[in-house]
Amino acid sequence: MADLQDISNEKIRQEIEEFVENPDEIERNIETFARVRPLMQEIAAALIEGDDGTVDALTKQALEDKIDALEIMDDGLIAAMGVVGIKFRDNYIFVPEVLACARAMKAGMAYIEPILSASGVEPLATVIMGMVKGDLHDIGKNLCIMMLRGSGFNVVDLGVDTSDDEFIDAVEEHSAPILGMSALLTTTMPNMGKTIEAFIDADMRDDVKIMVGGAPVTQEFADDMGADAYGKDALECVAVAKGFLSVQA
Amino acid sequence: MMKSNVDWGARFISIGENVHTTRVLLRKGKSIVTHEDRESISYKGLDNETKYLVIPEAFKERQEYKQGQIKHVMIAVTMAMSGKECSEPAIDYLHTLARKQDIAKASYLDVNVDEISYKLDEQKRAMRWLVESLQQISSTPLSIDSSNIEVIEVGLAAYNNDMPRPLLNSASLERLDALELAKEYEASVVVTAAGDSGMPEDVQGRVANASKMVESALSKGFTLDTIFIDPLVFPASVDKTFGSHALDAVAELRGKYGPEIHITGGISNVSFGIPGRRLVNEVFMILMVEAGADGGIIDPVLSNPAEVFSMDRESDSYRMAEDVILGRDEFCQKYISAWRSGNLDVAK
Numbered sequence: 001m002a003d004l005q006d007i008s009n010e011k012i013r014q015e016i017e018e019f020v021e022n023p024d025e026i027e028r029n030i031e032t033f034a035r036v037r038p039l040m041q042e043i044a045a046a047l048i049e050g051d052d053g054t055v056d057a058l059t060k061q062a063l064e065d066k067i068d069a070l071e072i073m074d075d076g077l078i079a080a081m082g083v084v085g086i087k088f089r090d091n092y093i094f095v096p097e098v099l100a101c102a103r104a105m106k107a108g109m110a111y112i113e114p115i116l117s118a119s120g121v122e123p124l125a126t127v128i129m130g131m132v133k134g135d136l137h138d139i140g141k142n143l144c145i146m147m148l149r150g151s152g153f154n155v156v157d158l159g160v161d162t163s164d165d166e167f168i169d170a171v172e173e174h175s176a177p178i179l180g181m182s183a184l185l186t187t188t189m190p191n192m193g194k195t196i197e198a199f200i201d202a203d204m205r206d207d208v209k210i211m212v213g214g215a216p217v218t219q220e221f222a223d224d225m226g227a228d229a230y231g232k233d234a235l236e237c238v239a240v241a242k243g244f245l246s247v248q249a
Numbered sequence: 250m251m252k253s254n255v256d257w258g259a260r261f262i263s264i265g266e267n268v269h270t271t272r273v274l275l276r277k278g279k280s281i282v283t284h285e286d287r288e289s290i291s292y293k294g295l296d297n298e299t300k301y302l303v304i305p306e307a308f309k310e311r312q313e314y315k316q317g318q319i320k321h322v323m324i325a326v327t328m329a330m331s332g333k334e335c336s337e338p339a340i341d342y343l344h345t346l347a348r349k350q351d352i353a354k355a356s357y358l359d360v361n362v363d364e365i366s367y368k369l370d371e372q373k374r375a376m377r378w379l380v381e382s383l384q385q386i387s388s389t390p391l392s393i394d395s396s397n398i399e400v401i402e403v404g405l406a407a408y409n410n411d412m413p414r415p416l417l418n419s420a421s422l423e424r425l426d427a428l429e430l431a432k433e434y435e436a437s438v439v440v441t442a443a444g445d446s447g448m449p450e451d452v453q454g455r456v457a458n459a460s461k462m463v464e465s466a467l468s469k470g471f472t473l474d475t476i477f478i479d480p481l482v483f484p485a486s487v488d489k490t491f492g493s494h495a496l497d498a499v500a501e502l503r504g505k506y507g508p509e510i511h512i513t514g515g516i517s518n519v520s521f522g523i524p525g526r527r528l529v530n531e532v533f534m535i536l537m538v539e540a541g542a543d544g545g546i547i548d549p550v551l552s553n554p555a556e557v558f559s560m561d562r563e564s565d566s567y568r569m570a571e572d573v574i575l576g577r578d579e580f581c582q583k584y585i586s587a588w589r590s591g592n593l594d595v596a597k
Contacts, residue, residue, distance in 0.1 A: 050580065095522025096486040096581040136423065136448050139487055160447050185396040186363040186372070215271075216364060218312045232316065 001027075002034035009033070009041035015048055019087045029083065036075035039067070043076035043108065048083055050100030052107040059108040069115040073152065077108045081150055085235040095143070098234075105150040123154035125245055126176040130158030130167060132191040137184035140214060143234040144180065151238045164198035171199075171208050178241055181227075183214040192217075193225035209244040213237060258555035261534070262544030264392050264416070264513060265355035267346045268383070270323040270364040273313070281319060290321055294341075295348055302328075302342045305335060322346070323364050330378050343379075344386045351389050353549040357416050358383060360404065361394040373403040380407040392416040393436070398427055405434040418546075419479060420466075422458055428469055437475040439513065440466060442498065448481065451490075455480050455498035456505070463506060473509035477544070478502055482514045485529070486522035489576030492533070495519070496540045496574075503541030512542040516552075519574060523581050525588045525595040531557045532570035566594035 007013050012033050020026050033041055039062055046054035055077075062072050084101045087093045116123075129145055131138050138160050145155050156174055158166055162181075171179055183189040192212050199205040212227045213236075222230035228244070231237040266272075274280055274290065282291045282301070288309075289301040308314055308324050321342075328339035347358055360383065362375040372395070380391060390413045393404035401417060408415045419439035420427035423446075431438040440462035442455040449455040459478050466476050480498040483491040499512050519533045520526035531552050534545055538558075547554075561567065569587055572578040587593045 094486065094524060094581070094585060095484070097585065099487070100580040100582075134423075136443060136446070138448065139483065143487070186367050187397040189367055216367070220312065221367060232312075 002030050004030055006030070006034035007041065008038050009045055011045035011048075012041050015045075015083055015087075019090070019092050020083070021090065022086075025086060029079075032075075032079050032082075036079065037067075039065070040072065040075040040079070043072065044080035044083070047077060047080035047101055047104045047108070048087075050097060050104055052100075052104040055104040056107040056110075059111050063111055063115070069112045069119075070121060072108070073112050073116070077105055077112070078151060081105060081147075085147075085238065089233070089235055098143075099146070102146050102150045109150070124152040125178055125241070126154045126156060126174045127178040127180055127241055128156050128158065128167065128170045128174065128176045129180045129182070130162035130170075131160040132181050132183045132188050132195060133161060133163055134191060135183050135185055135188040135214075136160045138182070140184065140234070141180075141182040144182070144213070144231075144237040147234040147238050148180075148241060151242070153238075153241060164195045167195055168198060168202050168204060171204065177207075177209060178244055179208050179210045180237060180241070181210065181212050183212075183217060186216045189214065189216050189221065190225075192227065196226050211237065211240045211244075256558075257538050258558040259354075260543065261538065261554040261558070262356040262511060262513065263354070263549040263554060264357045264359050264418070264544065264546040265350035265353070265389075265549045266359050266517075266546050267350055267548055267550065268322060268343060268358060268379070269361040269394070270320065270326060271361070272320065272322045273318040274321050276314070276317045276319055290319070290342070292342065292345065294345060295352075300338075300341070300345075302338055303335070320364065326362060326365055326375055326379060329382070330375060340382065343382070347383050347387050347389075349550045351387050353553050354555075355389055355549045356544065357392040358387060358389050359392040359394050359418060359546060362400070363396055369397065369399065372397065372400045376400050376404045377407045380404050384409050384412065388412065390415050392418045392439075394418040398424060398430065401427065402430055402434075405430065405436055408434070408436075410435070414475070416477065420462065422461060425465065428462075428466055428471075432469055432471070437477065438466060438471065439477045439479050441479040442481045448483075449494075452494050452497040452501065455494065456501050459498070459502055460505065463502075463510070473506065474511070477511040477513045478506075479514050479546075480512070482516065482518040482533075484521035485519050485574050485576065486581055489579065491576075492519055492536075492574035493576060496536055499537060499540040499542050511544060512537075513544045513546060514542060516545040516547045523573065524585065525570075525593050527551060528566060528593060528595045529570045529573055529584075531560060532567055533574050534558075535560070535562070536571065536574060564594060565592075569593065 016029050043058045088098050148155050181192050209228045211229045212222050213231045219230045229240045231240045284301040287303045289303045294300045325339040325342045328335045365375040393401050395401045415436045417431040417436045417438045419441045421441040421443040442459040444458050480495045482495045485492040517530050520529035569584045573581050573584045
């Protein structure tokens, strides 16, 4: 088993020591960062700082050094986003800081994405996202989309006030394995249940995993409606979406 | 725009937001204590005596509790309506929340029971009960607030018409029938800048939507002084243009409709996602008034206008909060770093 001292980058060591408290998460992060090469650790450290200029320069350098694009994404960018997620969940950092990290992620992905798509590497999966019928409050949903894209998902954003048919058509058109619905109002929240029923009526419920979220939504309510999962914030949304994939794999 | 001879501490029309079922206390915050072996909310009564509201076991199964949050108003309303032994302390808790806002000179008490349950019948029952109960102890008019128009109607129907006009919160292009309801119950009305199929994206969207609502209200016979425009305040942390969108829309709407119409807004929305929220909220109150607003939906006990409008506007803290609101502090970096190092003048 790896030890904290096996991580060469001091900044990454500090981050894990100071901000990661859950023993499983400590172990997982130490394993990851002790395994990856020093340049990937540097990229990760810059991303955690929200330093898009450095992520940009180091990603470019890594590609010039003939490091595989997929490795840069997994070991540098995505590994770093995992730490960002934990710090946000545990209230060590705040919304604008997460957005700065997302911008840094985007700076790196600007080099990685074209290479991956040219070499036929697919995004993790396509996620359809939308606010339910009647709901126009989409700031939380937009945060989720930013985080999903930053984590390697292809996201189709249906915007606000989405009808059952729009959700169904989008899932069908993009063969999307995951659907995310959000509601910010108690009045529109029950429309999630109606959309789930519409998927059952269309005989498509088994084709798609459905996750729900939004301020008034709870796990109990998600269960009641027959959703597959609930996420309380943008980072749980990413974790839930990844969870769906690992079950399918 | 703000006239120097106006005492905004006295004139600011605060819509007190404290009896709202979305309100939360943090379990690790200082008002949650163990009293006689039971986890309780500690609060000051009107004579400054310390009182306790025991948190019933049933609420500890709930997800928000497990995530460290106590929805204290939702809990108190549920307890108060239960008719059980615990009703009385819960009623006292709610009445204290309301009376403290009276004392802080709130112009309206906003009541919202949306999170009591997702069942419409239970929301209606809670709204009726709460409106009747608050009117027994407070003579401040109520602002009847719900995302469901049927719940608003129940609140207005329960309202005692011997009191000054209530406020309906809110009507918008996606909910035009709320204007009819306000008319029927002789309520003043909050009209928001929400569009009929989406949120406004900029200043012009806000002005256009709000103007349609104002015109519609005027055509139904509302006078300017019974209309409250809410330009919609979005978090400055999410996009650096959001603070200015609301402020610029306020300035434009004030210019367009003159001095009589009211302009308000959900002040605390601006500080979502950042620490040291109270300071940002209070600076935003001042900037809203400077832009032409004459009130806001606020916690008048925490951010008492009399104190807010006498704040030192030359301090570093003021300037940093202003920079966050006006989008001059990218990703709120300077503000958050000052907060971390304890260099901000905010309540700990």
